[in-house]
Amino acid sequence: GESVGLHLPTLSVQEGDNSIINCAYSNSASDYFIWYKQESGKGPQFIIDIRSNMDKRQGQRVTVLLNKTVKHLSLQIAATQPGDSAVYFCAERLTGGGNKLTFGTGTQLKVEL
Amino acid sequence: GAGVSQSPSNKVTEKGKDVELRCDPISGHTALYWYRQSLGQGLEFLIYFQGNSAPDKSGLPSDRFSAERTGGSVSTLTIQRTQQEDSAVYLCASSLVSQGRTDTQYFGPGTRLTVL
Numbered sequence: 584g585e586s587v588g589l590h591l592p593t594l595s596v597q598e599g600d601n602s603i604i605n606c607a608y609s610n611s612a613s614d615y616f617i618w619y620k621q622e623s624g625k626g627p628q629f630i631i632d633i634r635s636n637m638d639k640r641q642g643q644r645v646t647v648l649l650n651k652t653v654k655h656l657s658l659q660i661a662a663t664q665p666g667d668s669a670v671y672f673c674a675e676r677l678t679g680g681g682n683k684l685t686f687g688t689g690t691q692l693k694v695e696l
Numbered sequence: 697g698a699g700v701s702q703s704p705s706n707k708v709t710e711k712g713k714d715v716e717l718r719c720d721p722i723s724g725h726t727a728l729y730w731y732r733q734s735l736g737q738g739l740e741f742l743i744y745f746q747g748n749s750a751p752d753k754s755g756l757p758s759d760r761f762s763a764e765r766t767g768g769s770v771s772t773l774t775i776q777r778t779q780q781e782d783s784a785v786y787l788c789a790s791s792l793v794s795q796g797r798t799d800t801q802y803f804g805p806g807t808r809l810t811v812l
Contacts, residue, residue: 591736617800626700626787626803627739672738681752682727682791684801686738 591670593691602660604690606673611654613675617684618647618658622669630658630671660692668694698722700804702788708810709778717773717807721790728771729789729801730763739787745771746793778811785809 596602608616614635619627633640633647633656640647646659656673670691674684701720709715721728727746731739741755745765756762760778765771775782785808789801 619803624805626789626805629800629802632800674739681744682746682793682801683729683741683744683752683755684739685741686731688738 591689591691593693595693595695596663598663598665598694598696600663602658602663602667602692604658604660604671604692606656606658606687606690608654608656608673608675608687609685610675610677611651612678613685614678615676616647616649616656617674617676618645618656619672619674619686620667620669621672621689627672663692663694665694665696668692700788700790700802702786702804702807704807705805706808706810708812710812711780712777714774714776715778715809717775717786717809719771719773719788719790719804721769721771721788722792722802725790725792725802726768727791727793727801728765729791730771730773731787731789733785733787733806735784742773742786775809778809780811783809783811 617632618630620630621627631642631645631647633649638649644661648657670689672686672689674686703718729744730742733739743763744752760776763773785806787806789803791801792799
């Protein structure tokens with residue numbers, strides 16, 4: 584089981600480089616996926632979402648890729664900035680399960696100057 | 697416009713006491729959700745309200761936890777006889793649901809509950 588103070592996976596990147604954060608989701612029946620960014624002491628902030636009938640979606644500096652074959656989701660951040668430092672969570676919604684989301688454990692992104 | 701607000705931002709209580717946490721959703725949002733986030737963990741779904749439908753309580757960890765939503769707006773999450781394992785950040789989110797299409801959940805800043 585989990586323990587208090589569990590360390591999150593950490594990704595360290597240099598400012599200006601591209602970041603790729605990966606997520607393996609659990610249920611092949613999930614139809615909707617979201618990436619959230621959470622800064623220390625704040626609630627999660629929506630970044631980008633994608634529905635299961637798509638495999639790629641782009642936003643401003645961010646791209647989400649969905650591979651349903653291997654149940655894998657990734658978030659790509661272009662030209663990473665210090666303000667991108669945060670914990671990033673992927674979340675999935677199960678088809679027919681209402682709108683509740685199941686979240687992954689998160690990845691800590693650290694941007695080094 | 698105003699986002700989701702929660703109060704209090706921090707709550708320290710003694711084991712065995714009851715606590716109430718409040719959530720004010722974004723005006724006009726018909727769906728409201730409660731999640732719990734333990735230290736260094738992802739978010740755990742607790743309960744979901746959608747319009748006048750019966751809430752989805754499938755995530756509540758025990759019968760000490762309950763929530764209500766009055767007038768389709770403000771919600772209160774109540775934890776009775778708090779235990780130390782209830783210590784966590786309790787997050788509320790709301791979304792606009794229209795024509796069966798579910799929109800993005802927007803989160804509040806959370807209430808950090810510490811049970812001594």
